[in-house]
Amino acid sequence: MNKTIVIVGGGPAGLEAAAALGSSPHHVLILEKEHETGGKLKNWHHLFPNFADAFEILKSLEKTLPLNNPEVKYDSNVCKIEQMDGKLLVLLNKGEKINADAVLLATGFDLFDAHKKEEYGYGIYKNVVTSFELEEMFKIGSFPDHLKDGMPKKIAMVHCVGSRDKKAGNLHCSKLCCITGVKQAIELRKHLPNSSVYNFYMDLRMYGQHFEELYQEAQEDYGITFIRGRVSEIAENSEGSLQVKAEDTLSGRPMKMVFDMVVLLLGMTPASSTTPISVSLGLPRTNAGFLSPLHQHIAANETCIPGLFLAGTCREPLSLQESITDARAAAFKIIEWLKLKDNN
Ligand SMILES: Cc1cc2nc3c(=O)[nH]c(=O)nc-3n(C[C@H](O)[C@H](O)[C@H](O)COP(=O)(O)OP(=O)(O)OC[C@H]3O[C@@H](n4cnc5c(N)ncnc54)[C@H](O)[C@@H]3O)c2cc1C
Ligand code: SF4
Numbered sequence: 001m002n003k004t005i006v007i008v009g010g011g012p013a014g015l016e017a018a019a020a021l022g023s024s025p026h027h028v029l030i031l032e033k034e035h036e037t038g039g040k041l042k043n044w045h046h047l048f049p050n051f052a053d054a055f056e057i058l059k060s061l062e063k064t065l066p067l068n069n070p071e072v073k074y075d076s077n078v079c080k081i082e083q084m085d086g087k088l089l090v091l092l093n094k095g096e097k098i099n100a101d102a103v104l105l106a107t108g109f110d111l112f113d114a115h116k117k118e119e120y121g122y123g124i125y126k127n128v129v130t131s132f133e134l135e136e137m138f139k140i141g142s143f144p145d146h147l148k149d150g151m152p153k154k155i156a157m158v159h160c161v162g163s164r165d166k167k168a169g170n171l172h173c174s175k176l177c178c179i180t181g182v183k184q185a186i187e188l189r190k191h192l193p194n195s196s197v198y199n200f201y202m203d204l205r206m207y208g209q210h211f212e213e214l215y216q217e218a219q220e221d222y223g224i225t226f227i228r229g230r231v232s233e234i235a236e237n238s239e240g241s242l243q244v245k246a247e248d249t250l251s252g253r254p255m256k257m258v259f260d261m262v263v264l265l266l267g268m269t270p271a272s273s274t275t276p277i278s279v280s281l282g283l284p285r286t287n288a289g290f291l292s293p294l295h296q297h298i299a300a301n302e303t304c305i306p307g308l309f310l311a312g313t314c315r316e317p318l319s320l321q322e323s324i325t326d327a328r329a330a331a332f333k334i335i336e337w338l339k340l341k342d343n344n
Helices: 012-022 039-043 054-063 131-140 177-191 211-220 272-281 320-343
Strands: 004-008 027-031 071-073 078-084 087-092 097-100 102-105 109-111 128-130 154-161 196-201 225-236 242-248 253-259 261-266 268-270 308-310
Touching: 004 012, 004 087, 004 097, 012 027, 012 039, 012 054, 012 320, 027 097, 039 054, 039 131, 078 272, 087 102, 102 320, 128 131, 131 177, 131 261, 154 177, 154 225, 154 242, 154 253, 177 196, 177 211, 177 261, 211 225, 242 261, 268 272, 308 320
Parallel strands: 004 027, 004 102, 027 071, 102 308, 128 261, 154 196, 154 261, 196 225
Antiparallel strands: 078 087, 087 097, 109 268, 225 242, 242 253
16 A cells, blocks of 8 residues: 655755655655755765765756655745654644655754854954855855955865864764865865965864875875864954964964964754754654664664654764765665555
8 A cells, every 4th residue: 555755854865765765656755844955965066075066966866756756845844743643744834734654854964053153253254254155155166355355375274163062062073074174175276276275173084985085185186284283263363364373282382373264164963953843753862962763773764753764964964975875774664664564
């Protein structure tokens, strides 16, 4: 018998799960709160580790969706899910209610709000920008005039903004901002060949395939400097340049350097849009606040709620490749669960 599978979130994880489930006999429905699918991927320019075009990757993901199944509903923010007679009742903020046999949460992540790190002057000094805004500049292919007439010469990249930071309330490592910092530093050098780029890091987490090689390339082929030091403060001087104070943790010495532009590498935080859903279901969260799976090792896509599954970055920071692989695993678990339910 055909069932209804609701996927909450049409980002890369939601799209991949829909592609895997779309050829099943079940009705697949994606509920996306924005007016288009693609999640964060639609904001990126080139992707680590191989500088693939993010737009092309998104188009490829969308192309694999079977025709007519999934059905996609845009501007559909899921605000609540309730358990009812062995099914799940999905409530939209527009007041609509949908009965589902299985629900996949693929609600993704939020970026850390840089305003919270007041000492970095984001929102006060216009030449302090975020990694998110830098992607937009790469997409447009130019830099705003306030950044030294669009040609910043000396650029600092600050790692761990809002991650591994007790004061910011986030102890977790966001996993992807180190490699994003390496990728963006290389792109800066490609766009601005006369610039020099300095990355201030606490530790470098090059955990994925080809990440370490890209880090080596950044130093050897693009002359990017990596300084092991936590930035304590950024201040603007009278000429509009930015003074960065840090402690070089290798030499133990405090240091001050002046830059034309500072890029804050934002950490990944739990999606606030998921909070009302998890509260309505009493779904547990990890220490970092992401949605908690039934078992970290052997049931990473299942939850303690029958019929409710997780995929992608709603459960932890993941790269695109990891999010996609995770979504396929979740789709497989859903089909398996629906079969079991039918046999019982
Ligand atoms: C700065 C930065 C750069 C990155 N660059 C790369 C890169 O170069 N290469 C790489 O491999 N990875 C990169 N990543 C990681 C990549 O963006 C993620 O792996 C990917 O976006 C995760 O997909 P997702 O579907 O889990 O989440 P998201 O992309 O966040 O998508 C979630 C979707 O769910 C929707 N949604 C949320 N809540 C609701 C709700 N309540 N109701 C309905 N819809 C909802 C959202 O609108 C969104 O469309 C980067 C991450 C960051 C932070
Ligand atoms: S990945 Fe790197 S920049 Fe991001 S939180 Fe971890 S150590 Fe910091």
